[in-house]
Amino acid sequence: MRTLPFSNLYSHPDKPLEEHLIGTAEIALRNLNSSPVHKIADFRKEALKKVLLVSGLCHDLGKATSYFQTYLLGSKKEKKELRQKPETRHGLLSAVSAYYAANCQLANEVEDGEERAFLSFLAFLIVRRHHGNLGHAVGEIFISSKNAKLLAKQVESIEEKKLVALNAHLQNAGLIQAISKPLLAEWVASVKDDLKEHRPGLRRLGKAKNLIYYLTANFLFSLLIDADKSEVVLGEYMSRKELDFDASVIDKYKTILNFKPTKINNIREKAYQEVIKQPIDLGNRVLSINLPTGLGKTLTSFAFAFNLRESIRQKRNFCPRIIYALPFLSVIDQNADEIEKVLTCNGLKTDTNLLLKHHHLAEVYYREDGNEFEPSQAKILIEGWNSEIIITTFVQLFHTLISGRNKSLRKFHRLSGSIIILDEVQSIPSKYWLLIKNIFQLVTQELNSYLVFVTATEPLIFERQEVQ
Template sequence: MRCRVNQLKPGSNRVGKVKTVTTLPFSKLYSHPDKALEKHLINSAELALQNLSQSPVESFDIFNKKILKEVIVASCLCHDIGKSTEYFQQYLSSAEGKKKKLREKDETKHGLLSAVSTFYAVEKQLEGEQVQGDERTFMSFIAFIIVRRHHGDLRDVLDEALISTRNEQILSNQVESIDENKLIVLNKYLEGAGLKQEISKDLLRKWTSSIKSDLRKIRRKLRGLDKRQNINFYLMTNYLYSLLIDADKSEVVVGKNIGRKNITLDSSIVNKYKRSKKFKKTHINSLRERAYQEVLNKPVDLKDRIFSINLPTGLGKTFISYAFALDMRNRIEEEKGFTPRIIYSLPFLSIIEQNAEKLEQIITYNGIKADTNLLLKHHHLSEVYYKKDDNEFEQDQAKILIEGWNSEIIVTTFVQLFHTLISCKNKSLRKFHRLSGSIIILDEVQSIPFKYWLLVKEILKKITTELDSYIIFVTATEPLIFERDEVVPLADRDYYFNALDRVVIKPKIERDMTIEEFSDYIEIQEGKSYLFVFNTIKSAEMFYDILQRKIDDEIAFLSTHVTPFERLERIDKMRKGEIRFAVTTQLIEAGVDIDFDIVYRDIAPLDSINQTAGRCNRNWCGQSDKGEIIIISLKDEKRLYSDYIYDRVLIDITRKILASRQEIPENEFLNVIENYYREMQRRKSSDTSRDLIQAVYKLKYDSVDEAVCIRDFKLISEDYPKVDVFIEINEKSRDVWQKYLEIKEIENLFNRRLAFSEIKADFYMFTISIPMTVDNLPPEVAGFRYVNCCSLNEYYDTTSGFKCQGVTAIW
């Protein structure tokens, strides 16, 4: 095993450090309570430059790394210049009771004045660089945008080029309030740190008078941005914005760059762990080992950027992808001179925990501490805990470090990843620069909706070339986001699909059945285990009620109306083979490691059916009976249950494919799913992607009208309004609720949020989302819908979950 401590090799083009001056007197201006403004500005620039130095990004079009360095230096050194006003200084030094009123005053806001200073500072900073006048002005405008919105979200650049008369007056008031002597001292610090543009009161007066007309000239040229069809401007804006806001937040809370975990790991740690498990010599395990060795021994050209591990379910894709990524990481370090992060992204929270736990076991088995700066889980319910070596960080610091992806291996959700790639939001874009030089593993990539395929393709292609990143698709049903010849396959998928005969799909969709008719239709065989997968919670509940009257065995029920705490308990029992019957919605489809003999599935898009097949006869020994996936078509009194949640075109394509077959053996799955995706491409529209790509070209992050903008991208669409409800089901939930009530009493908003983040993961283990339109909405207590233990029976069934009343069958 290779596990050595080594020096990180940052990008080949060194960008240097911020100079510091220590002999000057203090300006007596503050950025935050007890923090000198000059110290914050210089330290922020230093942090941003360190991150830029470690990134392999060399340029965006004509803007090379030296230019990027100059822009980020000027932007960081000027990003809080607006805090030098008397308005802000007075706000900062005021008592807590007075602060709220001062905070709301327009003159207290510092973003616009800081942005104006940055605009002219960048113009000066780029003099002498190999960049023409128009390009220099454009880059100054990008700097203006990122500084103006460093405490908010990015907006439409056309709107940002407008300065109102009211804003002109505010800027004038702010400049006149500045103490000139203090500004002179501050300027000397900034000059000593590398800022080429003097910052004086006279210049601020001049700039605030001319900015409106200067931006108006730029605005005319911005109207043609979409004609250039250049995603690089979008990537560059996000990259610079990310460097700025990450440095700003980290400097305030953490104080310094904590450095990376300088450790080299390779596939040998996975090999050693696998050997310790002493897997039995079965046919399926032989195939798993063959696939593992094939991928790891595949000759790889680092000029290729997009790879695929397309293997049937149950063939150990997690082990394979981690081992391959670790080896690739070492090759990149040795051959290209930088050390990539590994970002492992999955669609569902349930499998993130499972995946991260497996990797943690591999790491710790090899005698390596799985500290947070080596392995990090990040999703909206992540525990706020960060540890490096023996140093455990304070909670506010931990939150900043986690949200900034300060780790070597990050396990996260599709939502976190794709809303970092395609977003206008400050919180999401803060970690954008971490994507540079990274190895991004997309597991279960078929979960990406078709309407975003073209958009995702264009963005991923660009980040591989412009950010020097690598993409690995990991899936049993690889969608045609990229054409086959655009992706390098790492395994002979045809061989593995042809070698398997574990399951057979049996379409029984000649007639549509009600739940009652379906319950009469099924035959229960002795010794077989059964999984029933439904399209809606209502249909699952109806069938569960009938089934429990027919059999005496325990039946596990799973839906999103059952608390996560109980769901995890039930899934664990399924994994251990303690459950013979399970009734569930489609949440069980991907990545959940359970195994049943016979699966009944209400009709769904073919890729979903294929995922469900992965929960059937997973550990086939090569001789036992085949598992069966029986596809049926269920209806209520109005329509098919599939119509409530799925695209009708996708269901129609699936029906036509299934209707022509009596059976589909596993070795034909690959061809069938390929035909499905081809037909999907032919019949489905990519207009949503095209509209969003145009918004990307235009840098239209947000919109005040109905025009499509980047903010419109939502990986997961909410089809109906929901409300969260806390369910008090046991003693642990009661303790969590009591802590929540205590936290609500904390007056300071920052401290209250910090305290809640400590219990957030536990809190949401007992929280479900229900339709806002139910007739029996629980009462609100302390700002949250709440069902206590005394009223549990009124609202909640301990088996099937929340008792929705007065809503249609979709729920």
């Protein structure tokens, strides 16, 4: 097989640009392929894959300018001088490339013109903001005359021979649109007017207040930025450690502890048996465990979640992560320690890729198969929720669900195909109930997830008939 020539362009020191672009696209697609999402609203998975492929392959294409290459490979003094210059920025030019390339990539996949236009705009949006936060989409369609001139200047600086070599790599990786210097010049000349055509449609979506478009944008953005950071720091896709276990691991743990048959322990055992023996209907996405304080909610809720996980694995052919969220830091360590003991007594090695604690005070430490990762790698793995069981706070979970912050949205895609347990859910202020209901309805329906409320006094976030 013929080896393609190196473009002599770099994304990071000592990392070829084509290697980073292709690696990012591959990681993003592997994460999407592993998700049980089949479609989001009317956007089929194949269409989402094409948007993500283009976004990954184009997300740093703006680094091909001579301005960025001079900055990247320059001395410390040169970097300091060039860092603040607008010419070295790469986000907007990369987004313009993704916008037009996505439209081409989707031509044979999406017949509906409005749908194709929206998905192409999403490629533009997530690439433009991949180093920042997601803001108001309507604000992204405006390109100032100053930025339009800057784009033209950046394209002019690109060495055509290097771009030809880079394009060969990208097309070999699946990009349909051939990207050349003359074509880039055409794109930057027309993008200002072309983007304006999205304004009426985006405003209509805003007035409709349909969260499905918010969900789609956040999902794709999350996949892109997680892949981007993972490729740079880890250099590869991190596969999951899917282990088969159900409530029997809790039963074994309880047997070893040999609880005395006191009145309270008998009540706890009765409540436990009632919960785990409940038949599981996978058609019900929102579930509730109502137990008074002191009846062992942690073990009971995890036993139920383990059974639910195993049922999904057998009947739906995917293995959910378990995300267990609590309102208070004070009980996270306590609950995590108990679950660690459950897993350990069943012969499971509780490395971080199996059990992860994540909150703002958590230690930056990650271990897999006895190997400890460097702090920079551990940070990426922890903040990306690379684990089978994640024990975290309401703050981390809700900032992931309802936020535009880059750091929070990185793990948004981990919600797909997950079992999300909300313990002490009654502590959520009532003013947030409607928002939480609306977003969780979408997450469970569109991202193929399950929600489990654990509480002594169930708040009416959902109507009683909506909860099993």
